[in-house]
Structures are given as structure tokens and as C-alpha cells.
Amino acid sequence: AQRVTQPEKLLSVFKGAPVELKCNYSYSGSPELFWYVQYSRQRLQLLLRHISRESIKGFTADLNKGETSFHLKKPFAQEEDSAMYYCALAPGGGNKLTFGTGTQLKVEL
Amino acid sequence: GAVVSQHPSRVICKSGTSVKIECRSLDFQATTMFWYRQFPKQSLMLMATSNEGSKATYEQGVEKDKFLINHASLTLSTLTVTSAHPEDSSFYICSARETGNTGELFFGEGSRLTVL
Numbered sequence: 001a002q003r004v005t006q007p008e009k010l011l012s013v014f015k016g017a018p019v020e021l022k023c024n025y026s027y028s029g030s031p032e033l034f035w036y037v038q039y040s041r042q043r044l045q046l047l048l049r050h051i052s053r054e055s056i057k058g059f060t061a062d063l064n065k066g067e068t069s070f071h072l073k074k075p076f077a078q079e080e081d082s083a084m085y086y087c088a089l090a091p092g093g094g095n096k097l098t099f100g101t102g103t104q105l106k107v108e109l
Numbered sequence: 110g111a112v113v114s115q116h117p118s119r120v121i122c123k124s125g126t127s128v129k130i131e132c133r134s135l136d137f138q139a140t141t142m143f144w145y146r147q148f149p150k151q152s153l154m155l156m157a158t159s160n161e162g163s164k165a166t167y168e169q170g171v172e173k174d175k176f177l178i179n180h181a182s183l184t185l186s187t188l189t190v191t192s193a194h195p196e197d198s199s200f201y202i203c204s205a206r207e208t209g210n211t212g213e214l215f216f217g218e219g220s221r222l223t224v225l
Binding site: 009036042043044045046086095096097098099100101102 | 141143150151152153154155158202204206213214216217218219
């Protein structure tokens with residue numbers, strides 16, 4: 001069975017500081033990893049997926065199979081980054097997503 | 110991006126009644142839709158996979174007779190919470206991916222059910 005762990009419920013950083021939201025996973029096969037974001041009063045939306053290897057809104061995430069991690073990083077936090085972030089895993093090529101418990105990012109001025 | 114719409118966004122009902130929640134893909138067709146449940150300050154838990162024209166596939170521990178899913182068309186899936194009880198109060202979210210597309214899953218805005 002797959003499992004996604006986000007150890008931090010809340011992460012508070014100052015504007016301009018680096019951000020790292022941690023995500024670890026457990027899955028026996030080759031997973032596909034995602035980061036989803038939910039801004040206040042908005043629906044869940046995809047931020048990025050590991051196979052795309054792209055940077056969205058300054059965020060990047062690298063899949064580390066050795067450490068089974070997919071941490072989300074941004075070098076300089078902005079106020080508009082404040083949101084709930086969910087890490088999610090899908091079995092390779094599959095549709096079913098397993099979500100982590102989410103991390104609330106708060107960027108303070 | 111594509112839009113998935115849920116209705117109603119909020120519903121309050123009495124214990125013992127049934128409630129239907131709709132999930133529509135507004136500008137694309139979706140053979141498969143997914144229903145999630147989210148408790149306060151907890152993660153989204155997949156309840157079932159809704160398949161157009163066939164029976165839904167439920168996750169372990171989800172009561173099929175309690176949470177009836179119907180996917181009658183390529184743009185509509187419904188979740189009916191039957192004989193609702195206070196413990197069914199939750200946030201229900203659906204998602205869909207365009208048929209044949211292996212790309213992004215799009216999420217509805219969610220429906221908050223409160224059972225009195």
C-alpha cells in the first residue's frame with residue numbers, strides 16, 4: 001500500500017526566506033509524485049508533477065528515490081505563496097491519488 | 110484549464126434523509142471521476158472511482174450502499190449519501206481527467222455536508 005507523509009502541519013516563514021515543504025512516500029513500485037496547492041477559498045489545483053521537471057511559480061521538487069522524498073522548495077517566499085500544500089502519489093501510470101495530510105504555509109511580512 | 114463543478118457547495122440535512130451531490134466536467138468529457146472525503150484538518154481520502162456506464166469501484170472500508178455513485182454521462186457523476194447521519198458530515202470533493210488524457214486531474218470546489 002502507498003503512503004504519503006508530510007511531517008509539518010504548519011510552516012511559517014518570512015517573506016524572502018527560503019521554503020522547503022517536506023514530503024516522504026512509501027510505495028513498492030515506481031510512483032508518480034505531485035504537489036497540489038489550495039489557496040484560501042479556492043479549489044485544489046495542481047502545482048507540479050515530478051515527471052514534468054519544471055518550475056512553477058518559482059517552486060521546484062526533485063524526486064529522490066533513495067530517500068523516498070519529494071520535497072517542495074522555493075528560494076524566496078512570497079506573500080501570495082501562503083496556502084495549503086498537499087503532496088500526492090499515484091502508482092505509475094495510474095489515476096488514484098494518495099494524499100498527504102497537507103502543510104499550511106504561512107508567509108509573513 | 111478545464112473546470113469541474115460541484116453542486117451544491119453546501120447542504121444541511123436532517124439525520125435519516127438522503128443527499129445527492131453532483132460533479133460535472135464543464136468543458137471536457139471524463140470517463141472516470143473520483144470522489145474524495147476530507148475531514149477537518151485532515152487529508153483527502155479517496156472513496157471511490159466513478160466509471161461512466163459501469164459500476165463504481167469503492168475503496169476498502171467505504172460502504173457501497175451508503176455512498177451511491179452514478180456516472181450516467183461523460184460529464185456527470187453523482188454521489189448520494191443515503192440515510193445520512195451526523196458522522197457523514199464532511200467535505201466531499203470530486204476530480205476528473207479528460208478522457209484519454211494522462212495529464213492533470215481537475216478538482217471540483219467541494220461540497221460541505223452537514224447532517225443534523
